[in-house]
Amino acid sequence: MVNRASAAVPIEGGRFMVIGGASLVGSATTEELLARGAAEVRLFDNFSFGSGDAIAHLKDDPRVTVVQGDILRLHQLLAATEGLDGVIHLAAFMTLSMDRDPWGGLDVNIRGVQNVLEACRASKVKKLIFSSSNAVYGYGPGVKGDLVEETPFFSVGAPPAAILYGASKIVGEQLCRDAYRRHGQDYVVVRYSTVYGERQHYRAANALYIVETHDAIKRGERPKVIGDGSETKHFVYVGDLARANCLALAAAATDVAVNTSGPAPVTTLELVKLVAELSGRPDLEPLLVEPDPGKVRLTSGGAFRIDHSAAKAAIGWEPQVDMREGLRRLLFWRDRNTV
Amino acid sequence: MVNRASAAVPIEGGRFMVIGGASLVGSATTEELLARGAAEVRLFDNFSFGSGDAIAHLKDDPRVTVVQGDILRLHQLLAATEGLDGVIHLAAFMTLSMDRDPWGGLDVNIRGVQNVLEACRASKVKKLIFSSSNAVYGYGPGVKGDLVEETPFFSVGAPPAAILYGASKIVGEQLCRDAYRRHGQDYVVVRYSTVYGERQHYRAANALYIVETHDAIKRGERPKVIGDGSETKHFVYVGDLARANCLALAAAATDVAVNTSGPAPVTTLELVKLVAELSGRPDLEPLLVEPDPGKVRLTSGGAFRIDHSAAKAAIGWEPQVDMREGLRRLLFWRDRNTV
Numbered sequence: 001m002v003n004r005a006s007a008a009v010p011i012e013g014g015r016f017m018v019i020g021g022a023s024l025v026g027s028a029t030t031e032e033l034l035a036r037g038a039a040e041v042r043l044f045d046n047f048s049f050g051s052g053d054a055i056a057h058l059k060d061d062p063r064v065t066v067v068q069g070d071i072l073r074l075h076q077l078l079a080a081t082e083g084l085d086g087v088i089h090l091a092a093f094m095t096l097s098m099d100r101d102p103w104g105g106l107d108v109n110i111r112g113v114q115n116v117l118e119a120c121r122a123s124k125v126k127k128l129i130f131s132s133s134n135a136v137y138g139y140g141p142g143v144k145g146d147l148v149e150e151t152p153f154f155s156v157g158a159p160p161a162a163i164l165y166g167a168s169k170i171v172g173e174q175l176c177r178d179a180y181r182r183h184g185q186d187y188v189v190v191r192y193s194t195v196y197g198e199r200q201h202y203r204a205a206n207a208l209y210i211v212e213t214h215d216a217i218k219r220g221e222r223p224k225v226i227g228d229g230s231e232t233k234h235f236v237y238v239g240d241l242a243r244a245n246c247l248a249l250a251a252a253a254t255d256v257a258v259n260t261s262g263p264a265p266v267t268t269l270e271l272v273k274l275v276a277e278l279s280g281r282p283d284l285e286p287l288l289v290e291p292d293p294g295k296v297r298l299t300s301g302g303a304f305r306i307d308h309s310a311a312k313a314a315i316g317w318e319p320q321v322d323m324r325e326g327l328r329r330l331l332f333w334r335d336r337n338t339v
Numbered sequence: 340m341v342n343r344a345s346a347a348v349p350i351e352g353g354r355f356m357v358i359g360g361a362s363l364v365g366s367a368t369t370e371e372l373l374a375r376g377a378a379e380v381r382l383f384d385n386f387s388f389g390s391g392d393a394i395a396h397l398k399d400d401p402r403v404t405v406v407q408g409d410i411l412r413l414h415q416l417l418a419a420t421e422g423l424d425g426v427i428h429l430a431a432f433m434t435l436s437m438d439r440d441p442w443g444g445l446d447v448n449i450r451g452v453q454n455v456l457e458a459c460r461a462s463k464v465k466k467l468i469f470s471s472s473n474a475v476y477g478y479g480p481g482v483k484g485d486l487v488e489e490t491p492f493f494s495v496g497a498p499p500a501a502i503l504y505g506a507s508k509i510v511g512e513q514l515c516r517d518a519y520r521r522h523g524q525d526y527v528v529v530r531y532s533t534v535y536g537e538r539q540h541y542r543a544a545n546a547l548y549i550v551e552t553h554d555a556i557k558r559g560e561r562p563k564v565i566g567d568g569s570e571t572k573h574f575v576y577v578g579d580l581a582r583a584n585c586l587a588l589a590a591a592a593t594d595v596a597v598n599t600s601g602p603a604p605v606t607t608l609e610l611v612k613l614v615a616e617l618s619g620r621p622d623l624e625p626l627l628v629e630p631d632p633g634k635v636r637l638t639s640g641g642a643f644r645i646d647h648s649a650a651k652a653a654i655g656w657e658p659q660v661d662m663r664e665g666l667r668r669l670l671f672w673r674d675r676n677t678v
Contacts, residue, residue, distance in 0.1 A: 110449065138492075152481055152494070154491045155491070155509070160520065161517070163513045167510045170492075170494070170502065175499075178499040
């Protein structure tokens with residue numbers, strides 16, 4: 001890690017673009033940028049996964065511009081990055097989409113990052129924040145204990161799409177490192193754990209538990225838990241991530257990758273019970289069911305915890321919202337926004 | 340791993356294509372296929388790394404056809420794979436080339452594999468042998484002890500190009516697994532350790548020690564060893580790999596990845612001394628030098644050994660040529676073929 005005073009990009013008065021902006025993390029990050037006084041925020045999205053709903057509440061802010069574009073079309077990125085101080089690159093296929101279309105997923109997660117880096121160089125963008133994932137530590141029984149930034153990539157027994165996703169994020173991170181070495185492109189890699197929060201979608205394999213549990217409870221059904229419920233998940237609240245993205249821009253840090261995760265991990269069983277309790281139906285006891293072998297599942301063998309202490313050291317970030325409070329906000333939002 | 344009788348593709352009377360055929364491993368594999376009675380061998384190469392010299396001795400065999408083509412051009416692969424029983428896919432950027440051109444390297448190592456798989460499916464090729472690498476275990480101090488097929492990918496401290504290379508091979512392997520799951524494409528992944536042998540080139544970071552040592556000795560200079568010479572390398576003789584490729588085709592095994600490596604690892608110091616001895620100049624003692632920070636180097640921290648016992652179980656392969664004999668053959672070839 002190299003720390004240079006020049007790598008700090010103040011949010012106040014700055015011009016930014018959020019790529020994959022019409023998304024869960026994108027909309028929250030945009031809110032945070034605006035709240036911190038950004039002069040301009042461009043939301044770049046091809047709207048294949050993103051939706052107008054996710055950014056409807058932002059469009060009336062005169063500082064916000066929506067750019068419909070595709071990161072596979074370099075010329076669109078070149079035009080869209082002109083005059084920017086910083087770019088937050090979120091657009092990606094996650095595991096479920098990678099399973100449906102690996103060809104498209106590798107294009108977006110690898111060529112897409114190359115195009116973003118080329119555009120940042122051409123437009124002299126001062127700093128790039130690249131959203132990576134704890135998927136760079138992989139899956140399966142090897143993933144246990146404290147996961148730190150040096151943890152290797154485990155893959156034995158994982159479905160191809162999960163490994164392709166994790167490997168594509170490793171590639172994306174290294175493309176950033178390479179750009180820093182070749183032409184001094186400042187960047188911070190923020191490795192997200194499983195994100196949840198208001199405007200939660202159905203595309204993230206691990207966060208599906210929350211929305212599926214909530215849906216079942218609203219139908220008056222007992223929520224399902226696959227397996228024995230002892231599997232660990234380590235979520236992070238979307239608002240905490242939005243703050244991490246802003247701190248990563250504003251910090252002096254560059255050429256570094258940091259974990260972001262919530263205050264503590266939960267087991268699947270704890271999570272489902274918490275959702276039932278917060279939905280006012282603690283009586284609906286979780287139903288343990290056998291895994292469906294046809295579905296892509298990401299199993300973690302042992303208990304693990306994603307250590308986020310390096311993020312504090314590098315960009316001054318710590319999570320503020322615990323699982324109970326974050327879930328409360330998400331469920332409140334869902335109750336008001338779903339039929 | 341699934342074993343099906345139908346996954347065995349006999350070499351005798353079969354029609355094959357070696358992609359990246361005009362190469363060290365390609366030419367040796369072609370020789371082996373011809374010796375085992377193949378009816379036809381197509382050598383597919385774009386000649387960007389490959390050379391006519393590497394296959395000059397094969398061109399006169401009426402069973403051999405040279406196809407100049409590029410794996411990034413799917414239509415060329417579709418035409419070239421028609422009527423084939425098996426494909427051996429070797430074409431790739433290794434770490435040094437990946438460092439020079441990461442964009443091109445990721446195209447070839449990822450999109451190239453996708454194109455090869457698409458062509459195999461369209462042309463109903465029975466089995467694909469995909470050349471992977473022990474680079475899927477990564478680099479640095481984590482890489483130690485016995486490396487087995489389940490060893491995770493370590494990357495801390497490695498240069499971006501080395502990680503990009505390893506990750507691209509992980510992606511290529513998973514694309515094969517994905518093709519097997521989606522449409523039953525039989526395949527075997529052969530993970531090569533550092534290859535050496537007749538027609539050795541200057542492109543492989545680890546095998547450079549052999550050719551550079553030999554060159555220095557022929558100039559009457561003491562050969563250089565970077566660091567203290569205790570670093571482990573585990574080579575495999577090219578003829579043994581050619582045999583592994585043929586056995587992988589002919590075996591019933593499918594949907595499996597196996598290591599291939601020589602009988603035993605050596606330290607860099609042992610290797611350099613052996614080259615000096617076999618070159619008739621044991622008096623030229625190795626000179627220990629500091630690493631050049633500007634060059635891409637792949638350091639292994641501790642001692643390691645690449646376990647090849649799974650290859651014996653899956654495809655009946657074991658190495659036959661030890662380091663002394665393989666080096667003797669390589670140096671003999673170099674003395675006759677270089678000025």
